[in-house]
Amino acid sequence: EVKKSLNFIEQIIEEDLKGSYTEQELKFRFPPEPNGYLHIGHASSICLNFGLGERYNAPVNLRFDDTNPIKEEQEYVDAIKEDVVWLGFKWDKECYASDYFQQLYDWAVELIKSGNAYVDSQSSAEIAEQKGTPTVPGTESPYRNRSVSENVELFEKMKNGETPEGAHVLRAKIDMTSSNMIMRDPVMYRSLHKKHHRTGDDWKIYPMYDWAHGESDFIESVSHSFCTLEFLPHRELYNWFISKISNNEDFIPKQREFARRNLSHTIVSKRKLLQLVEKKVVNSWDDPRMPTISGFRRRGYTPTSIRKFADTIGIAKRENIIDVSLLEFCIREDLNKIAPRVMGVLDPVKLVITNYEDGEEWLDTENNPEDENAGTRKIPFSKELYIEREDFKEEANRKFFRLTLGKEVRLKSAYIIKGESVVKDDAGNILEIHCTYDPKSKSGSGTEESLRKVKGTLHWVSIPHAIKAEIRLYDRLFTVAAPDADKEKDFMDFINPDSLQVITGYVEPSLKDARVADKFQFQRIGYFCIDKESTKENLIFNRTVTLRDSWEK
Ligand code: ATP
Ligand code: MG
Ligand code: MG
Known part of the structure; x- marks a missing residue:
């Protein structure tokens, strides 16, 4: 087998191993926020992080970035675990940012005491106004020089829920003139009197992503924290926060960035996918038209095909859109090897x-x-x-x-x-x-x-022997390659009204005992699998993909 050349992430690790890192120190994490089901973009991140774990024989944690109780749910935690397992990966530890809430709070108090954080009592609109622009420096908050004791006292009240939601935030005291907007006194905590799916009513304040993420990496001794490109400007803050809570002997994680992966004719954003579910454009997160891992699973995709896809596209430094036909190629290739051939007639x-x-x-x-x-x-x-x-x-x-x-x-x-x-x-x-x-x-x-x-x-099928079956034919969920690229328009405007067609077909009698998720090639037509709603009385097949790429662009 030809050894593939190293990608730029592997090169970073190889350089580090030549430098001060040992192989024993390597540790990675996959850090989903449980605010939705994982999608095909996440599959890239999973394959990257767990792939590095396999390559270097290093542990990979599954870390739930569960710092926003408004959007997070246990259902999502369970679905994410199921998907990672299904893809064939094993995490070392199952971790939760919420397990670190006390530690994060204690560190925040330390930052207040060392003059590195303060309670701001302005509204979020006022704070936003003072941020400035990349070329115009920000304005310091009138609360920026509050005394340490007043800050400690207010922060404790926030924590106990004794101040109203939205009345105060905790901010890092960095530099309102920084050329990096992220460094202009970022918010570390906000008051939210909301029940959390794991910590219940214990907390009335919740840490912001920037404060929680790097510190979680630090707590877990993650060596390399790989995230998508939009976090590049956050790297400076990531380092700043860790520098405030660590000392010279500590092992310091490093953040590095790679490009988000996009797939054509669909969207990869949990927030937008949630809208499709809530507005009933699709039936569920695992609707076979969804670009979620669970949707692909139900559609008849195999873990092999998704991992092959992720490996084939690799990782990149720049964002682009991968054509869905490549993913379809990967599933055809796998099903061609493993799917039994059967006969079914769709339009008899x-x-x-x-x-x-x-x-x-x-x-x-x-x-x-x-x-x-x-x-x-x-x-x-x-x-x-x-x-x-x-x-x-x-x-x-x-x-x-x-x-x-x-x-x-x-x-x-x-x-x-x-x-x-x-x-x-x-x-x-x-x-x-x-x-x-x-x-x-x-x-x-x-x-x-x-x-x-x-x-x-x-x-063909023999009429007296054939079994009647419900056949679900899926097409692309969107009519254009990049439904969310046009900032003037809503991605919902590009929904394909014919993404699902349900027909009655006839299949050979050997299929009467087929079970949920079983996969077949209907000869000359395409690949099909048994849907989870299928019963002995009403067999239901999902079309995974046609035999050939027949989409007309
Ligand atoms: P979304 O906007 O869909 O919610 P996210 O980045 O907020 O995406 P997270 O749950 O925070 O979702 O993502 C977990 C990990 O997966 C992060 O490291 C993130 O950078 C990575 N990731 C998310 N989307 C993609 C993508 N499209 N391509 C590659 N990696 C991704
Ligand atoms: Mg998100
Ligand atoms: Mg995120």
């Missing part, structure tokens, strides 16, 4: 073989030509079959390699048939196609007739 028309006697016979067919261990199975054949309506034309030009009147085609794993006549209703719709078969042409029989070359092979 009745085919009668006039010279076939009543009764049935069971024919042998291969389960998966790509897998020599997959074996064969029996499928029933009879006088009356369904084929796809689009596989027949009364007359057609020579490029139509399917059934026409007077011409021959093969029925997959069965016989060669010839179109003879049609039965139509008064409106001219075809009700039945009548044909004859060549009894000596049975597939695999080795006869001269069976080896005859005919122009096409069709899939």
